[in-house]
Amino acid sequence: MRGLTRQQIEHYRREGFVAVPSLLSEEDIRLVDASTAELAEETDAERIADVFEFEHEPVDGKRVPRRLYNPYEQHENFRKLAADERITDRVVSLIGPDLALQHSKLNLKPARVGAPVDWHQDLTYFPHTNDDLVAVLIYLDDATERNGCIEVLARRHRRFLDHTLPDGTFAGRITEDLDEERYGAPVKVEGTAGSAIFLHPLAPHRSAKNVSVERRRALIYQYRAADAFPIYTGPHVVDVENCAHHIRGERSPVARFGGPQPVIYRPDGHPKSLYQLQEMSQK
Numbered sequence: 284m285r286g287l288t289r290q291q292i293e294h295y296r297r298e299g300f301v302a303v304p305s306l307l308s309e310e311d312i313r314l315v316d317a318s319t320a321e322l323a324e325e326t327d328a329e330r331i332a333d334v335f336e337f338e339h340e341p342v343d344g345k346r347v348p349r350r351l352y353n354p355y356e357q358h359e360n361f362r363k364l365a366a367d368e369r370i371t372d373r374v375v376s377l378i379g380p381d382l383a384l385q386h387s388k389l390n391l392k393p394a395r396v397g398a399p400v401d402w403h404q405d406l407t408y409f410p411h412t413n414d415d416l417v418a419v420l421i422y423l424d425d426a427t428e429r430n431g432c433i434e435v436l437a438r439r440h441r442r443f444l445d446h447t448l449p450d451g452t453f454a455g456r457i458t459e460d461l462d463e464e465r466y467g468a469p470v471k472v473e474g475t476a477g478s479a480i481f482l483h484p485l486a487p488h489r490s491a492k493n494v495s496v497e498r499r500r501a502l503i504y505q506y507r508a509a510d511a512f513p514i515y516t517g518p519h520v521v522d523v524e525n526c527a528h529h530i531r532g533e534r535s536p537v538a539r540f541g542g543p544q545p546v547i548y549r550p551d552g553h554p555k556s557l558y559q560l561q562e563m564s565q566k
């Protein structure tokens with residue numbers, strides 16, 4: 284098993300994330316590119332909005348995609364990668380041998396217009412009976428501050444931070460003040476193409492707008508321990524669970540309860556993605 288080293292595990296537990304260089308090869312990235320291009324070509328005009336989400340700002344007069352929804356559901360190569368032991372062995376080091384994929388996505392953050400993602404904790408979007416979930420964010424391009432690498436507030440993964448608007452609805456972003464004196468400066472996690480970030484589901488993170496001429500894609504697999512079950516907070520949970528898949532080890536006959544008590548947010552409408560929810564909450 285090619286798990287994380289003891290130092291990497293300690294780093295994850297203490298800081299709420301750990302970066303792993305060179306997880307995927309250039310050849311893996313070429314396969315992902317080819318699969319994404321195939322989807323863009325094969326998907327007929329009517330279905331395109333079910334598969335891709337687009338930036339508001341056009342580039343050279345054309346709409347550019349910012350997200351491929353649920354890549355696991357869309358292409359065999361993404362299914363293979365989700366079960367690839369270079370990834371799952373390391374996830375096992377953090378949350379044990381029995382794993383499910385909770386959902387997947389491919390954020391495309393195109394050059395010049397790639398939208399920012401505001402501070403948030405993933406678990407607020409999908410509270411579970413315990414917090415043994417891990418997001419694996421794999422950079423498919425070199426990621427720097429200029430093209431909007433992921434930024435993490437280290438050591439802040441022990442409790443839920445406030446994500447509510449004044450009317451009590453879910454903003455999809457942290458609404459309490461994250462002043463640097465109290466919370467420390469964010470860690471900008473730069474990395475070369477193929478490197479990955481293993482992120483605790485309560486680690487606050489964000490990324491800035493891509494102001495560079497280089498795209499910054501990130502393939503994201505959210506895993507959970509097989510005994511972490513989603514808490515029903517509304518009909519959207521059923522849709523998300525249609526994209527959950529047992530990946531490795533045993534299924535669990537029991538739900539385990541643990542971690543900080545999950546805050547249950549009241550969503551406002553049915554936004555399709557984090558981008559849409561965060562944009563709505565700014566209006």
Ligand SMILES: O=C(O)CCC(=O)C(=O)O
Binds near residue numbers: 400
């Ligand atoms: O791709 C990014 O910059 C942020 C990813 C993220 O946090 C998300 O999609 O939940």
